Amino acid sequence: SVSLPHKKHISIQRQLADLEKLADLSEGEFTSAESQNTDQHVAAGKKPCPLCPEEKFKACYSHKLHRHLQNLHWKVSVEFEGYRMCICHLPCRPVKPNLIGDQSSTKMGAHYHCIICSATITRRTDMIGHIKRHVNKGETESRYIAAPAPKSSHEVLKEADTDVQVLPNYSTPQKSDSYFNPKMKLNRQLIFCALAVLAEERNPLECLDAFGATGIMGLQWAKHLGNSVKVTINDFNENSVTMIQENCHLNKMKVMMNPKEEDDCDETMEEGEENVGIIDVTKMDANVIMHLRSFDFIHLDPFGTAVNYLDSAFRNVRNLGIVSVTSTDISSLYAKAQHVAQRHYSCNVVRTEYYKELAARIVVAAVARAAARCNKGIEVLLAVALEHFVLVVVRVLRGPSPADDSVKKIRYLIHCQWCEERIFQEGNMVEENPYRQLPCDCHGSMPGKTAVELGPLWSGSLFNTGFLRRMLFEAVQHGLDEIQPLVKTLICEAECTTLKQFSIHGPASQNKQEECGVFIKTPDTFIHHTYMHTPCGLC
Structure with a gap:
């Protein structure tokens, strides 16, 4: 059975005349009443306000009731698609009762009725914000008004041959469930290349996009890497999960809500339409799904810091798998909010000329500590610090020995505040004069304390040249094409070169690369490039 739409509340009207009809006011009744003497009216001519109780506004004559409706109810109404939600004083929203002696009195509060979801809102500014949130989420169809469905407010964007539909304000995470940032395109391409390299080593890979939002990243993985990856896109927000499913169908992907349904056909796909991949869409907290399942590749990209999810990520990640972490809390990492960096990363940081490298080493140190708590070590494959994010990609090495080796690389940094010279502190013993470790002589020539201790930070390498190639x-x-100049720059940073002609893969005798003690075969393909070195602050 189909439920018919409910009748709208009497406080929701199109025109003031409609509101006056509720009080049985004719158009000329209140004007003629003003010209007559009020003593000539009888009690039967008084009419009550349809939106106020008797104890708040007593029945009055037509001209006074008209002014009351116009000034109190209509002028402070909230407009939406031709309708006015007038303020209502009826006992629809009782407030907390007050005890007066032995009697209890319940005071009725003024409020608005939402035309979309029937909620009662007390303040006008809150009501306006409430309606805007409905519009941002695409919820513009009233459950009270039998009107045709409005046009879809979704906008379709395209990136790397992948289509995604997004809601209004898609670039503002506080106002939209389907957050999509076009400025993170380089980030998505770097992660895709890292996953593609891992897929060449072994397949099929089980990979997880823990914070899917629109699902753009997982869709690109499945669309371009095909059967070599088994993609899982997760999000905790129900609206985002719905959007991910719609985007999967938009890209002709099969949605698998249950891993046991892998061999079943998706009934929502049209007949004769071929699927190019299968994507598992889940609605869980990111920590929960990483505790429940094992993955070869995990990408974390929460809004802000990722420290709350690192322990779960390293708990079940497979040996020699890859964990990539995107941190967008640049205000703390770039030393603009030092107290937040201390709270999230337990790290002392100041603004320096190499603040981007400092940010990358802060994140890697947090990743290494989280991996060590799970008896795993890491090898940093790449670290990129750009304007909007800090990306760290590490390979996981299972065992207590690699974990101990990784922890030993977390050290404090002695930084000279005069000349910006710095050096990692040697050993764990307390020195009488730690300034002696600095190569500069600012402490002897400048008054006061000239150096600060930063960290703890990751002191190891930030790149793996073979992986970058x-x-x-x-x-x-x-x-x-857009990501190639950045990857070339990273290779230059890793090799500390300024001008170099190189091949992505060496000759046939060098078609095996060693990473973490593991030899990995690479194709015998030659692609030569010549480029100039552009420093990025991570050397």
Whole structure:
């Protein structure tokens, strides 16, 4: 049975005349009443306000009731698609009762009735914000008014041959469930290249996008890497999960809500339409799904810091798998909010000329500590600090020995505030004069304390040259032209070179690369590039 729409509340009207009809006021009744003497009216001519109780506004004559409706109810109404939600004083929303002696009195509060969801809101500003949130989420169809469904407010965006539909204000995470940031395109391409390299080592890979939002990243993985990856897109927000499912169908992907349904056909797909991949869409807290299932590749990109999810990520990640972490809390990482960095990362940080490298080492140190708590070590494959984010990609090495080796690389940094010279502190013993470790002589020539202790930070390497070369090869193979200059710069940073002619893969005798003590075969393909070195602040 189909439920018919309910009748709208009497406080929701299109025109003031409609509101006056509720009080049985004719158009000329209140004007003629003003010209007559009020003593000539009888009690039967008085009429009550349809939106106020008797104890608040007593029955009055037509001209006074008209002014009351116009000034009290209509002028402070909230407009939406031709309707006015007038303020209502009826006992629809009782407030907390007050005890007066032995009697209890319940005071009725003024409020508005939402035309969309029937909620009662007390303040006009709150009502306006409430309606705006409905519009931002695409919820513009009233459950009270039998009107045709409005046009879809979804906007379709395209990136790397992948279509995604987003809601209004998609670039503002506080106002939209389907957050999509076009400025993070480089981030998504870097992560894709890292996953493509891992897919060449072993497949099929089980990979997780823990914070899917629109699902753009997981869709790109499944669309371009095909059967070599088994993609899981997760999000805790129900509206985002619905949007991810719609985007999967938009890209002709099969949605699998239950892993046991992998062999079943998706009834929502049209007949004769071919699926190019299967995507598992889940609605869980990111910590929960990473505790329940094991993955070869995990990407964390929460809004802000990722420290709350690192322990869960390293709990079940497979050996020699990859964990990528995108941190967008740049205000704390770039030393603009030092107290937040202390709270999230237990790290002392100041603004320096190499603040981006400092931010990358802060995140890597947090990742290494989380991995060590799960008896796992890490090898940093790449670290990128740009304007909007800090990306760290690490390979997981299972065992207590790699964990101990990683923890030993977390050290304090001695930083000179005069000349910006710095050096990692040697050993754990307390020195009488730690300034002697600095190569500068500012402490002797300048008054007061000239250096500060920053950290703890990651003191090891931030790049793996072999992995970066294979990432460049995958970027060329998949036609990702925008990311290639950045990957070339990272290779230069890793090798500390300024001008170099190189091949992505060496000759046939060098087609095996060693990473973490593991030899990995690479194709015998030659692609030569010549480029100038552009420093990025991470060398």
